[in-house]
Amino acid sequence: FEFADLDQKPEVRVPVKPRYPPALQRAGITGKVVVGFIVDTSGNVREPFIVSSTNPGFEQAALDAIVKWKFKPGEKGGQAVTGRM
16 A cells, blocks of 8 residues: 555654764765655565665665664554555
8 A cells, every 4th residue: 555545654663773884974974865665564664765865875774774663554444554655
């Protein structure tokens, strides 16, 4: 399901911060990464992908972190469903 089609949106239960790439941190470089993914009926993240990024050096750290996140899954019609975020 698409996010907008869900009766109950997924809720973050366990967020994990991305690891700042050491070379970029030493150089004082900042960045922003937007990640899309699917939350399955167990609340696990599946199929993460980069939507946008200000610096490719941060992308892998963002992907590595998001797959560790845990959610309360979204619901449609009172049932847990797989949803795209």
